[in-house]
Amino acid sequence: MEANENKIKGIPEPTVRRMPQYHNYVKNKKIQGEIYLSAPAIGRSLRLDSTQVTKDLAYTGVAGKPRIGYHVETLLAAIETFMGFNQIDHVFLVGAGNFGTALVGYPGFDEYGVKIVAAFDNDPKKIGSKIRGVPVFHIDKFRDLAQEMNVKFGIITTPPQNAQQVADLMISWGILAIWNFTPVNIQVPKHIIIQNTSIYANLAVIMNKLHHKLSIENL
Amino acid sequence: MEANENKIKGIPEPTVRRMPQYHNYVKNKKIQGEIYLSAPAIGRSLRLDSTQVTKDLAYTGVAGKPRIGYHVETLLAAIETFMGFNQIDHVFLVGAGNFGTALVGYPGFDEYGVKIVAAFDNDPKKIGSKIRGVPVFHIDKFRDLAQEMNVKFGIITTPPQNAQQVADLMISWGILAIWNFTPVNIQVPKHIIIQNTSIYANLAVIMNKLHHKLSIENL
DNA sequence: CAGTGTGAAGTTGTTCACAGCA
């Protein structure tokens, strides 16, 4: 299967979610000087079935060598091109509170082709300041700057009560993809990409497992 | 199907992940004074198939009324008991950096039965201080305090290079469940619950959708 | 009827089994 076909029909989401893991793992192995890496080896470290690894990597277009594995350097480059990690997108973040600030400083975004170039808020105390080199503007400046810098991707880290309104504004200003960190279920038109990252979903999963475990142990 | 059976055989993970959404939605509707709520109505707001909603809610043990829906108050209580939201677990957080600090202040944890009661770090400047009322201790205090307070759940927000070591220590100190916010693939014994919350997996999904969209538009 | 509740069908993702290869 050729890599370009996937661009059209879309890659399975679980595969996409695993790509950063592969990338991180392969990158480290490259730094350690490894030349070849096999799917079973990757699978063992990442706790994945080796067939899964093989199928995932096939999407990037690399070919492995029987008995030897994948050439580390080729594989790393394949993942990066396939995922677009080396093509940097500029991103705006709205809501320079605690979480927003932490996100701006989050390490490794650039490694994945993303650069937060400006933050926005409506708190006069914050406007004009910088968060780790990233300037904070009043939300009013969003539209013009987005146009100027051709920004299509926005992150929302506002208080929940502002989330929907901010999303509506962003969309009216030409944003195509929104990454929402608030617990709000933001409603967007069908053509807009929205990704909700809810801490609570993950919390629910782990709490459920923990309670399940504890209830079994108490039998 | 009875609620208790699920405790034993485990609930589908997607269902668990949706529970906080239902909870949040139903809670708001209760505040707004709604008495009954139907699965189709919930589905429309949360962009879920109505059968999905029905099946998910069935796990909590509630019964709905044909033509009317679910009694809001009963439903809310059912979700909370089912998920254990009203039984508070004390949690420790290791790594009082930017992200850790943001997490400590994250609103709504208590609503989901979780309370971060202490943070730990190895930076002398931070020790003795408080983050929104939560005391910061030296990591050396972890073991004794965990025993004292019967803490079984730990959050890791350290720099990546310390993540594995912190996890190993936590486990040796009796922690049963770890919520890992670092990009590291932490290795744990099989009986330990680990939940990796990687910002990068979500980032990869949205970037992939965005690139896909843009590549189609440029045809 | 407009909803619940559920078995059956459909879809998606994972794992198995094995052919081919060096």
Add this chain to the structure above:
DNA sequence: TGCTGTGAACAACTTCACACTG
């Protein structure tokens, strides 16, 4: 023998179809 690569079996989750109910 230990790997890649892939079609087929399997498992998990979602959606459909419909009987049932007030």
